[in-house]
Amino acid sequence: MLKRSLLVLLLAGGGISQAQEPARVFRGNFIASAKGLMMSPCRSGERLIVEDATPQRQLETLYRELTQRPGRAIFMELTGSRNGRMVRATRLHRAYAEGPGCREDLDAVQLRANGTEPFWHLDARRDAVLMRRPGTEPAERFPAAVLERRGSEWVYEGASGQSVLRLAVREAACRDAMTGGHYTLSVSIERDGRKLAGCAYWGDYERPR
Template sequence: MPSVRFLLLALVPVFAGCQMFSSEPEPIVVPAVRMQGELSAVDNRLQFRPCQEQRRFILDDSAGTGLLQESVALLNHGKGTLFADLQGRLVASKVPGNDGQIDLTRLYRIQNQGQSCNDLNFKRLTLRASGHEPDWVINANSKGLILERPNQEALVLPYLEEQLPEGRFSLSSDANGQHLELWVAPQRCVDSMSGAVQHLSAELRLDGKIMRGCAYYGGARQD
């Protein structure tokens, strides 16, 4: 009986080795990266050229971000190229004349106006929100926020961020004798003046007055 037990124990590494060699390799998951660049329509396809690059990629909206529909609407009412801020996975493409394909996972914004690739503040921002009637802009980073309005001095404030259910959050401040709240929700938002599409809706409450607008994550925010 001891010899049988010894034989069984000796075979354990053999079985384990067979199982190891017979298992299929784990599929390689390509991480999604955030990119900004120029978007255009070429041969009935959307083509993307990252900022400061010459490479061109075909876009595949397999995640259903709505980029195709949004882009067609803006291209029909503006110039032949758009600025796009998106997230996706770089993969090989069979379409000739391109350097690859981007499988879209998220659309942050598309627009036909603005600083686009020349926005030097983008990488330092965590959030940018804006609205109209009246016009207002909030730029936020890890140290504080700046509220800018026409014919008024810029308001620089510290803030507290509160995370809320369903991906919503708020920025609030009671500094300098003014009560400010910015409520942000993950909801497609169209700028009423430019037609730009952004991935967040925003509501600014300042001293009892409510102003609505759109927002997007800056380059310093990763979620």
């Protein structure tokens, strides 16, 4: 009832326009409360109402899983269409309570991936693919290449010196073993015959749509 009243007030006051914007990616701080779902996008400072139109209506459930303290914001990335002060969320990409959040710079990154057991980190950037592991500094550098779509996966293959790297990304739910963060991309890596697995997400450089 409270949510409906809030929507009525926004409509009456012109808070929600009649022109819906094209779908795009939103990143920001997300809260689920008695007043409904709210999001403050990175770099804007606005507070937007979120309508959960994701396939499983999972936003509030995921929020409850990730936060230990009601009213605390978590970071969320989703695709949605904005209409005034409302965002109709149609697809979730990632969500976590612990991490860089809005401080993360993804301008030159096409894909970012992380894994544990052992720990590793990979950036597919516009100029190179960089892979970092504890005790291996600087990062291993592989040639830049656009990820190719092959069936249900995005694939990269590259070589540097005596090392060969194969990367495959697919749409599948993934949980970060350290933070509990939720991602919708899973990644498998094979480097010189050794296989690694982890979670991934798209950056802003040539992001697949």
